[in-house]
Amino acid sequence: MPDLLSVKNLKIEATSYPPGEPPKTVTLVEGVSFDVEKGKVLGLIGESGAGKSTIGLTALAYGRGGVRITGGEVKLNGEDLLKLSPAGIRKVRGCKVCYVAQSAAAAFNPAHRLGEQVIEASLKHGIMSRAEAEKRALYLFRVLGLPNPETFGQRYPHQVSGGQLQRAMTAMALCPNPELIVFDEPTTALDVTTQIDVLAAIKHAIEETHTAALYITHDLAVVAQITDDILVLRHGKMVEYGTVREIIEEPKQDYTRALVNVRGTRRDEAPDQSDTLLKVENITAGYSNGFKVLQDVSLHLPKGQTLAVVGESGSGKSTLARVITGLLPPQDGTISFDGKPLPKALKGRSNDELRRIQMIYQMADTAMNPRQTVRDIIGRPLTFYYGMRGARKTERVKELLDQIEMGGRFADRYPAELSGGQKQRIAIARALAAQPELILCDEPTSALDPLVAEGILKLLLKLQEETQVSYMFITHDIAIVRAIADSVAVMHRGKLVRFGPKSKVLSPPFDDYTDLLLKSVPEMEIGWLERVLATRRMESAGN
Incomplete structure (x- = not known):
């Protein structure tokens, strides 16, 4: 079968503007070639900055943020997209090639109904009439398993x-029959x-519509379920290219093998979990609309140990962290720290109470002032809590940078000059600057590629051994829970459904929700998705 998409010797460049230096050209992607047949899916995989999204967007002849496609060819059905006019x-x-972004929430206009947005491109390009487009959208809503497909678009x-919303975005991309x-x-x-x-909806939709796809991800377990071939990228160059089976089961390159075997961190739970640092008792909390996000939650965290709080989006994990920090005073219940009750609201807590509990956020980008240097970012808590200034402050910033394995040469850099993993390390150093006894980690590795995330986990465990700091680690990644937790709290719809030492929580017999959660963790195994879906269907039929 002839190739639908053929990319040959692709070269992509951008202009860098180093402070105090003349602009210079930087090569982002070089010498990348691949082909995609009709009805097939190619996975682009690699760490952050590998060029995955940059390469994917060339299928739309697009270079974002000043990026320029300066060499090679990108042919769609034999036509070189790079030689087309703007028209x-x-x-x-939006017609022959469509794009599904990571954040569906940012891709939809909040002022318009979903149905109108799903059919917009089909109408704009004159591909079909409104009646035909609406019929197509209804068909896709059904294929993608959306609830009440007849009225979903309203x-x-x-x-x-x-x-x-992510499935609705997939429907929007599929609607014009790209x-x-x-x-x-x-x-x-x-x-x-x-x-x-x-994943199941996307795979089913591709099979139903015979559309070809590029699937960009940093998760090999995910890509193993949905693609036919995999292209492994690093630093803008091709590392390895082959079938899913070849890459997953017989990787040839060291970097690919590292990706396949990434989760090497594993720590056994502490046998004694009785020395409590944080105690949460009967916490009920919500927001101004009266809806209760947390209902009667009780748990504890021992000194120097890690409690993993897991559950799906909306289960109340991050709200629990906000309650503990005092950002959201609870409606009922108490929080004790080192045997003493904590004031419910942030404004009622002393500087020392604030210092002892710090937080690391999911998105280091949005948690840092882009106009401040690393020295300023790490130095602020040193001044606020300890009054440090001048040479002593400079020396302590260097000590913290050494502690997170970056070094003093990063002190004068700005966040924009750091990688995702480096930014998260700076966020850790900022938390450590206060010398806390508890750090709340809110999905700190979910936006990072596996190898970088592994490095962050190893760093957190090393710091815990050195300082005896306690972690409450909020995550939906069960692999992380198995790797670093001493105890585990499973939350569902604002309630605590399971809590205790890791060995007990992750061992049967399970409640229904924990069973579903553990069975939903993708495994790097070909055919895993189909087997899980088949098991679900059998269980549903049995009920």
Whole structure:
């Protein structure tokens, strides 16, 4: 079968503007070639900065943020997209080639109904009449397993869940009957129970419509379920290219083997979990609309240990962290720290109480001031809590940078000059600057590729051994729970459904929700998705 998409010797460049230096050209992608047949899916995989999204967007002849496609060819059905006029490119985008972004929430207009947005490109390009487009959208809503497909399109984006919105975006991409879809990390922001439904829907839709696809991700377990071939990238160059089976079961390159075997970190739970640092008792909390996000939650965290709080989006994990920090005073219940009750509201806590509990956020980008240097970011808590200034402050910043394995040479850099993993290390150093006894880690590795995330986990465990700091680690990644936790709390719809030492929580017999959660964790095994879905169907039939 002739190739639908053929990319040869691709070269992509951008201009860098180093402070105090003349602009210089930087090569982002060089010498990358691959082919995609009609009805087939190619996975682009690699760490952050490998060039996955940059390469994927060339299928739309697009270079974002000043990026330039300076060499090679990108042929769609034999036509080189890079030689098209602007008008010719506009005819391709949203018609022959469509794009599914990582954040569906950012891709939809909140002021318009979903149905209108799903059919918009089909009408704009004159591909079909309104009646035909609406019929096509209804068909796709059914194929993608969306609830009440006849009326789903009448909803606004804020009226559906994250997983439903991601499937609606897939429907929007499929509606014009494109020849190729570029999926850019479409399930990264989703919890595992939602992710499995979206993956199944995407795979079914591709099979039903015979559309070809590029699937961009940093998760090999995910890509193993949905693609036919895999292209492994690093630093803008091809590392390895082959079938799913070849890459997963017989990787030839060291880097590919490292990706396949990434989760090497594993720590046994502490045998004694009685020395409590944090105690949460009968906490009920919600927001101004009266809806209770947390209902009667009780748990504890021992000194120097790690409690993993797991559950799907909306289960109350991050709200629990906000209650503990005092950002959201609870409606009922108490929080004790080192045997003493904590004031419920942040404003009622002393500087020392604030210092002892710190937080590391999921998105280091949004948690840092882009106009401040690393020295300023790490130095602020040193001044606030300890009054440090001058040479002593400079020396302590260097000590913290050494502690997170980066070194003093990074002190004068800005966040934009750091990689994702480096930014998260700076966020850790900022938390450590206060010398806390408890750090709340809110999904700190979910936005990172596996190898970088592994490095962050190893760093956190090393720091815990050195300082005896306690962690409450909020995550939806069960592999992380198995790797670093001493105890585990499973939350579902604002309630605590399971809590105790890791060995007990992750061992049967399970409650229904924990059983579903554990069975939804993707495994790097060909055919895993089909087996899980078949088991679900059998269980549903049995009920």
